[in-house]
Amino acid sequence: xxxxxxxxxxxxxxxxxxxxxxxxxxxxxxxxxxxxxxxxxxxxxxxxxxxxxxxxxxxxxxxxxxxxxxxxxxxxxxxxxxxxxxxxxxxxxxxxxxxxxxxxxxxxxxxxxxxxxxxxxxxxxxxxxxxxxxxxxxxxxxxxxxxxxxxxxxxxxxxxxxxxxxxxxxxxx
Amino acid sequence: xxxxxxxxxxxxxxxxxxxxxxxxxxxxxxxxxxxxxxxxxxxxxxxxxxxxxxxxxxxxxxxxxxxxxxxxxxxxxxxxxxxxxxxxxxxxxxxxxxxxxxxxxxxxxxxxxxxxxxxxxxxxxxxxxxxxxxxxxxxxxxxxxxxxxxxxxxxxxxxxxxxxxxxxxxxxxxxxxxxxxxxxxxxxxxxxxxxxxxxxxxxxxxxxxxxxxxxxxxxxxxxxxxxxxxxxxxxxxxxxxxxxxxxxxxxxxxxxxxxxxxxxxxxxxxxxxxxxxxxxxxxxxxxxxxxxxxxxxxxxxxxxxxxxxxxxxxxxxxxxxxxxxxxxxxxxxxxxxxxxxxxxxxxxxxxxxxxxxxxxxxxxxxxxxxxxxxxxxxxxxxxxxxxxxxxxxxxxxxxxxxxxxxxxxxxxxxxxxxxxxxxxxxxxxxxxxxxxxxxxxxxxxxxxxxxxxxxxxxxxxxxxxxxxxxxxxxxxxxxxxxxxxxxxxxxxxxxxxxxxxxxxxxxxxxxxxxxxxxxxxxxxxxxxxxxxxxxxxxxxxxxxxxxxxxxxxxxxxxxxxxxxxxxxxxxxxxxxxxxxxxxxxxxxxxxxxxxxxxxxxxxxxxxxxxxxxxxxxxxxxxxxxxxxxxxxxxxxxx
Numbered sequence: 101x102x103x104x105x106x107x108x109x110x111x112x113x114x115x116x117x118x119x120x121x122x123x124x125x126x127x128x129x130x131x132x133x134x135x136x137x138x139x140x141x142x143x144x145x146x147x148x149x150x151x152x153x154x155x156x157x158x159x160x161x162x163x164x165x166x167x168x169x170x171x172x173x174x175x176x177x178x179x180x181x182x183x184x185x186x187x188x189x190x191x192x193x194x195x196x197x198x199x200x201x202x203x204x205x206x207x208x209x210x211x212x213x214x215x216x217x218x219x220x221x222x223x224x225x226x227x228x229x230x231x232x233x234x235x236x237x238x239x240x241x242x243x244x245x246x247x248x249x250x251x252x253x254x255x256x257x258x259x260x261x262x263x264x265x266x267x268x269x270x271x272x273x
Numbered sequence: 274x275x276x277x278x279x280x281x282x283x284x285x286x287x288x289x290x291x292x293x294x295x296x297x298x299x300x301x302x303x304x305x306x307x308x309x310x311x312x313x314x315x316x317x318x319x320x321x322x323x324x325x326x327x328x329x330x331x332x333x334x335x336x337x338x339x340x341x342x343x344x345x346x347x348x349x350x351x352x353x354x355x356x357x358x359x360x361x362x363x364x365x366x367x368x369x370x371x372x373x374x375x376x377x378x379x380x381x382x383x384x385x386x387x388x389x390x391x392x393x394x395x396x397x398x399x400x401x402x403x404x405x406x407x408x409x410x411x412x413x414x415x416x417x418x419x420x421x422x423x424x425x426x427x428x429x430x431x432x433x434x435x436x437x438x439x440x441x442x443x444x445x446x447x448x449x450x451x452x453x454x455x456x457x458x459x460x461x462x463x464x465x466x467x468x469x470x471x472x473x474x475x476x477x478x479x480x481x482x483x484x485x486x487x488x489x490x491x492x493x494x495x496x497x498x499x500x501x502x503x504x505x506x507x508x509x510x511x512x513x514x515x516x517x518x519x520x521x522x523x524x525x526x527x528x529x530x531x532x533x534x535x536x537x538x539x540x541x542x543x544x545x546x547x548x549x550x551x552x553x554x555x556x557x558x559x560x561x562x563x564x565x566x567x568x569x570x571x572x573x574x575x576x577x578x579x580x581x582x583x584x585x586x587x588x589x590x591x592x593x594x595x596x597x598x599x600x601x602x603x604x605x606x607x608x609x610x611x612x613x614x615x616x617x618x619x620x621x622x623x624x625x626x627x628x629x630x631x632x633x634x635x636x637x638x639x640x641x642x643x644x645x646x647x648x649x650x651x652x653x654x655x656x657x658x659x660x661x662x663x664x665x666x667x668x669x670x671x672x673x674x675x676x677x678x679x680x681x682x683x684x685x686x687x688x689x690x691x692x693x694x695x696x697x698x699x700x701x702x703x704x705x706x707x708x709x710x711x712x713x714x715x716x717x718x719x720x721x722x723x724x725x726x727x728x729x730x731x732x733x734x735x736x737x738x739x740x741x742x743x744x745x746x747x748x749x750x751x752x753x754x755x756x757x758x759x760x761x762x763x764x765x766x767x768x769x770x771x772x773x774x775x776x777x778x779x780x781x782x783x784x785x786x787x788x789x790x791x792x793x794x795x796x797x798x799x800x801x802x803x804x805x806x807x808x809x810x811x812x813x814x815x816x817x818x819x820x821x822x823x824x825x826x827x828x829x830x831x832x833x834x835x836x837x838x839x840x841x842x843x844x845x846x847x848x849x850x851x852x853x854x855x856x857x858x859x860x861x862x863x864x865x866x867x868x869x870x871x872x873x874x875x876x877x878x879x880x881x882x883x884x885x886x887x888x889x890x891x892x893x894x895x896x897x898x899x900x901x902x903x904x905x906x907x908x909x910x911x
Contacts, residue, residue: 130653137657137660140848141364143844147667147845150834153834154677156325157827157831161685166815211308212306214306214309260302
């Protein structure tokens with residue numbers, strides 16, 4: 101029995117030695133990780149700046165202000181509608197269709213706004229059709245289509261559609 | 274030793290972490306879009322959007338007329354928050370400092386100071402954190418009031434000023450959002466102060482709080498674990514046992530609690546009781562270090578109870594298990610060395626799941642993760658893993674950008690090819706039309722001036738019709754002819770001429786107001802046509818400009834972006850390789866350390882098996898065979 105006890109002590113001593121060696125190695129790795137972390141932060145900053153310049157280039161190249169149209173989707177505050185999908189038509193042409201994951205729906209419910217469509221239209225009068233499908237808090241299926249008229253001038257046009265279980269509202273920004 | 278390591282227990286990231294942004298009554302759609310991205314955890318996209326919006330806003334001549342103005346404070350804070358979430362602490366610090374140094378009201382300044390302090394604290398810069406907290410004065414938003422004080426207490430503790438920490442924490446004991454955390458930290462502060470009795474009483478309170486939610490429940494377990502260890506240190510085994518028993522059996526400290534509970538029993542020479550927690554623990558996931566220790570500890574307890582047969586069997590099982598685990602560890606090391614661990618990390622389906630580290634373990638072709646769960650839970654390793662994933666995401670983005678830039682260049686080439694031959698002809702045609710338009714515009718302006726003059730100084734002759742002008746010309750010619758005539762009928766002809774001139778003049782004078790009105794109506798109609806013409810003219814100019822702008826002026830930008838993206842991609846690849854290598858090295862080191870531990874256990878088990886069989890054989894007679902030992906164990910284990 102005494103031998104067994106000695107063995108436990110020897111085991112614990114060996115483990116303690118192993119532990120202290122690993123602690124020293126940990127400190128060295130931690131330093132290396134910190135150093136790399138600083139460099140990763142730097143490169144993230146550079147890439148973000150490239151992304152911003154690229155976004156400006158894309159906007160200028162693909163959506164010149166004279167024809168630029170962007171449509172945004174928001175949920176009405178405190179509305180209990182569980183949105184499943186949104187479909188957008190402009191002048192009778194389907195231009196955007198979005199099916200919402202739980203994460204996306206949650207992002208909208210927290211006040212986020214989704215840019216569902218960016219494109220080009222000519223200056224003048226246009227029609228937009230918004231169709232939404234979802235479920236009401238009662239569990240009943242819900243579907244609604246609304247038509248909106250809007251006028252496109254020479255400046256970029258931003259349209260915000262606020263979705264709710266009682267109405268869809270078009271806001272002009 | 275125990276106390277020195279306890280201090281690290283007070284960092285409560287879940288309490289300090291800010292909640293994702295929320296904004297109602299939105300006035301700026303692009304700010305809303307940044308929130309939408311951030312709410313989904315897409316912080317790169319959120320930052321990209323918000324950086325662009327803020328740059329645009331700050332470059333405006335009249336930023337107060339911009340829709341972002343309604344959210345400017347929130348937007349500036351959000352940038353810092355998003356950067357923090359995207360693990361860009363340095364930039365986040367700069368962003369928040371900018372808010373702090375701007376002309377903002379007291380509440381906003383205080384919130385900025387709090388956020389800055391939080392960043393410093395997370396980066397182990399306690400003195401800087403305290404300096405930031407000291408800038409808080411006056412009105413502090415209610416939502417962060419308790420968090421500010423909690424952070425202050427944690428900073429005091431990190432700076433080795435437990436008395437001040439305890440004073441702050443005492444005031445926070447009623448704070449709902451900090452229940453459990455404030456109680457535990459107060460206990461730690463008291464321990465740091467050297468007030469052991471008070472600390473034990475405080476931790477005892479923290480260990481019995483009625484709480485809900487994984488965070489608070491875990492901190493309650495931690496309080497009880499700590500108390501148990503303190504009691505073990507002071508050889509109060511009965512109380513230690515009580516505290517370990519309070520730890521939940523399904524919480525993160527459960528295995529450690531069962532193991533320690535058994536050791537508390539053994540220390541109290543109560544081997545029979547030690548068998549209970551260790552038996553339970555020995556059946557759990559064998560990769561856990563506590564479980565492996567229990568595999569040895571359980572037969573040890575049986576041997577102390579003189580149930581050598583049972584001990585021998587359990588030592589045999591442990592030996593077998595350690596052998597299997599060593600094989601598993603070796604497979605893990607091999608798998609990591611072959612790069613499979615990093616490949617498993619960057620899988621899309623893993624990153625989509627918040628609990629990906631756990632799910633990683635269940636992947637059949639990722640055996641390397643069996644022994645890494647504890648390592649993966651550490652902050653440094655998590656940061657390294659997250660950095661690796663972020664770099665991988667950046668690499669994918671930049672690869673996509675290169676493709677996009679190729680497409681843009683092609684698009685520009687096609688536009689140039691289409692427009693360049695057309696534009697000279699269009700321009701020539703336009704110049705002709707432009708000259709005509711200018712001429713007509715001059716005529717219109719002249720007409721307008723004359724009509725305006727007629728209102729001041731009436732001139733009916735100017736409104737004569739073409740026929741009337743011809744008639745008047747005729748009459749003038751007749752008059753000139755008559756002047757040269759000397760016939761007898763001259764007076765009669767002159768009389769007739771006068772009569773005719775009178776008729777024309779009468780008509781011109783009597784219809785003058787009507788003619789003037791009509792002339793104005795015609796001018797208005799002309800103005801309407803000119804407005805249409807101007808609109809078309811402007812549209813043409815814009816279309817002409819747009820045609821040119823669709824392919825001119827992009828070359829330098831694209832070239833610059835290509836160079837920058839290529840340079841960054843090179844850096845990203847280099848960093849990713851370094852980060853990946855470091856992750857693999859640390860993981861392999863961890864596995865090697867677990868391997869060394871397993872080898873120690875294996876050696877002990879091997880010796881103990883033989884020893885136990887000997888003892889079992891001695892107890893039964895003189896047959897030291899395993900079969901004989903089995904027979905003993907059946908009886909002994911009951």
